[in-house]
Amino acid sequence: MDRHYPYAFLALIFLSVAVAAAPVSVVSWKGTTEIATGPGDKGPWEQNNSRYNYIDDPAVSIDQRGNVTVAWVDQTRKDVLFQRLSPDGSKQLAEPVNVSRSPDTFSWIPRMARTTESPERIYVLWQEIIFSGGSHGGDMLFARSEDNGATFSEPLNLSRSMGGDGKGRINAKVWHNGSYDLVAGPDGTLYTTWTEYDGALWFSRSIDGGKNFSVPQLVAGGKNTAPIRAPSLALGSDRRVYLAWTTGENDDADIHVASSVDGGMRFGAPEIVAPGKGYSDAPKLAASPDGMLHLVYAQSRDGPFDQYQVMYTRSADGRKFDAPRVLSTPLPKGVESAAYSSFSIDAAGRLYVVYELFPDYRERPRGLGFSVSIDNGKSFTAPALVPGSRDPSEGTNGSHQGLMMNKLAVSRDGNIAIVNSSLLQGKKSRVWLIQGKISG
Numbered sequence: 083m084d085r086h087y088p089y090a091f092l093a094l095i096f097l098s099v100a101v102a103a104a105p106v107s108v109v110s111w112k113g114t115t116e117i118a119t120g121p122g123d124k125g126p127w128e129q130n131n132s133r134y135n136y137i138d139d140p141a142v143s144i145d146q147r148g149n150v151t152v153a154w155v156d157q158t159r160k161d162v163l164f165q166r167l168s169p170d171g172s173k174q175l176a177e178p179v180n181v182s183r184s185p186d187t188f189s190w191i192p193r194m195a196r197t198t199e200s201p202e203r204i205y206v207l208w209q210e211i212i213f214s215g216g217s218h219g220g221d222m223l224f225a226r227s228e229d230n231g232a233t234f235s236e237p238l239n240l241s242r243s244m245g246g247d248g249k250g251r252i253n254a255k256v257w258h259n260g261s262y263d264l265v266a267g268p269d270g271t272l273y274t275t276w277t278e279y280d281g282a283l284w285f286s287r288s289i290d291g292g293k294n295f296s297v298p299q300l301v302a303g304g305k306n307t308a309p310i311r312a313p314s315l316a317l318g319s320d321r322r323v324y325l326a327w328t329t330g331e332n333d334d335a336d337i338h339v340a341s342s343v344d345g346g347m348r349f350g351a352p353e354i355v356a357p358g359k360g361y362s363d364a365p366k367l368a369a370s371p372d373g374m375l376h377l378v379y380a381q382s383r384d385g386p387f388d389q390y391q392v393m394y395t396r397s398a399d400g401r402k403f404d405a406p407r408v409l410s411t412p413l414p415k416g417v418e419s420a421a422y423s424s425f426s427i428d429a430a431g432r433l434y435v436v437y438e439l440f441p442d443y444r445e446r447p448r449g450l451g452f453s454v455s456i457d458n459g460k461s462f463t464a465p466a467l468v469p470g471s472r473d474p475s476e477g478t479n480g481s482h483q484g485l486m487m488n489k490l491a492v493s494r495d496g497n498i499a500i501v502n503s504s505l506l507q508g509k510k511s512r513v514w515l516i517q518g519k520i521s522g
Contacts, residue, residue, distance in 0.1 A: 108454055108463060109498065112517040114470040115171035117152050117501070118163070118178070122510045124482060129219065130187050130211060134158070136511035138480040140501035143194045144491040145201035149174075150499045151231055153181065153192040153206055154513045162189045162208050166231045169497070171517065181225050181234045187211050189223070190483045191248075191260035198494060199268055202230040205292055207264040207274055209248035210239075218246025218279040222262060226292035240286055240295050245278030250311025250486060252330040252386050258484035263315045273315055273323060273346055275301070281309025283327060287346050301325065301340065301349050308332050312486050316367035316375065321345040324375055324400055326355075326365040333385035334358070337365045337377065341400045355379075355395060356406045361386045362393075364486055366425035368433065375400050376459055378409065378435055380421035389443045390421035392435065392451075396459045407462075409435060409453050414467050419443035420451055424490035424500075431458045432520060436468065436490040436500055438479060446478035450489070450502060454520070468500055470516050477504035480511065496520030 118137050125133030134157035141153045148169030156163055163178040182189040188211040195205045204227040213219035222241040225234040241247040250261030262276035272288040274295070284298040303310040308329035316324045323342040329335045338352035355377065356362070363386065365379040375397045382388040392410035397403040410420035419440040426434045433455040438447035449472035453462045473479075480503030481487050491499045498518040505511045 108456055108521045109518045110521060111469045115515040117165060117513040117515055118154060119510060119512045122506050122508055124507060136505050137513055138482055138503050139191045140503050140513045141192045141194045141488055142491045142499045142501045143196050144493045144497055144499045146198055146494050148493060148497045150515065151204060152501055152515060153194055155190060160185050160188045162192045164231050179231060179234060181206050182208060182237060184210060193264040193488055195264045195266040197266045197268055197270060203228050204231050205264060205266060205272060209259055214244045216244030216246055218249055220247045220249055222247050222276050224292060241298060245280060247276050247278045249279040250277055251279055251281060251309040258486050260484035260486035261311050263313055265315045265317055267317050275313045275315055275325060277310050277313060283310040283313060285346060312364045314365050314367045316369045318369045319373060324367050325349060326367050326377060328363050328365060333361055335361055337362045337379050353401050355403050364422050366423050368425050368427040370427055370431040370458055372431060374398060374458060376433055378423045378425050389419040392420050392423055392437050409462055410437060410451060410465050416441050422485040424488050426490050426492040428492050428496050429494040432456050432496060433459055434490060434492050438485060448472055448478050468516060471502050473504035475506055477506035480505050
């Protein structure tokens with residue numbers, strides 16, 4: 083065994099077997115729907131003059147009736163586009179709606195949010211590669227729709243800084259874009275968080291449905307601290323807000339979770355989840371109706387460039403977490419690593435996890451893995467390949483600007499919507515939708 087593995091890793095292997103002992107098949111898959119196709123030309127990086135002729139970066143949401151919305155990026159146009167689909171996968175808009183409307187600067191990695199109480203209100207957050215004099219370009223842009231995506235408001239710049247907002251740094255040479263999150267509360271309050279290249283973690287909220295946002299507050303990070311990356315938000319009851327993140331410049335970084343009991347006005351000191359060897363990355367949070375806080379993340383053996391496995395833990399109070407369990411083993415044949423999860427929960431407290439699969443952990447991922455818990459996280463189904471998630475033309479998964487995506491949405495009663503993208507260099511790119519339904 084690798085000398086960097088503590089004996090605790092043996093316990094994780096045992097726990098992964100227990101997780102896989104859950105029922106194998108609880109989802110009925112409905113097939114795939116092509117959202118968009120494009121060329122496959124990704125040239126060298128030359129800031130906003132780069133020759134990027136491909137489509138990428140899908141995000142998805144779903145309402146209680148099973149209607150799906152998908153946002154993605156057309157790199158040729160440098161814009162975020164939007165489409166709405168019926169439960170059967172048929173497109174409801176004659177042409178995609180242009181959300182960002184900024185053809186001079188790249189728009190990357192949209193996040194979408196909506197509430198069950200007002201599903202016609204759709205909120206989109208994305209990273210606009212605006213160079214404002216700092217070493218890295220990036221601002222956080224936001225737009226809202228009040229007519230189910232037929233039109234969107236003029237984009238609003240939430241950050242307006244020179245910090246390279248939306249970047250999650252591992253080290254000075256390696257970072258991922260997409261280091262931010264957006265959630266909507268049942269009362270229409272919006273909560274958003276992001277990091278900048280040097281590692282500061284910011285938080286802002288809107289109490290008027292996205293018309294205005296609070297002045298960003300610094301939650302953590304800054305000078306002489308490890309750069310923060312990959313923040314994730316979840317909303318509990320009684321105005322409680324949870325915020326998770328990890329750090330760069332640290333080969334054995336851990337997940338941090340902080341909470342606010344006053345709707346995000348102030349956050350308490352963070353708890354460190356399952357400290358130990360290995361690099362913990364890309365946390366995703368979800369809160370169940372009974373108040374349980376659920377966390378998935380990826381953990382490597384030895385630093386941020388090694389093989390990963392997807393971990394799960396939960397907490398009844400947001401402070402003390404259960405011993406983490408491995409969700410992603412056994413991996414499908416021919417897959418070496420699993421990381422970068424998307425995470426969702428339905429009204430019955432059933433948990434859904436989707437993650438990227440890496441045939442070679444040093445290369446791009448291909449296809450998506452999937453697991454579900456029908457007992458509030460006590461057990462999970464054996465990991466499986468999402469049907470139709472691998473591009474049959476041998477293109478690799480997209481998200482070329484950063485793998486911190488949100489590719490999963492679940493309705494209150496268990497309708498599942500998963501999006502993926504692929505790029506086959508020099509030939510084509512595509513974005514597609516996969517739908518399913520929880521059994522029972």
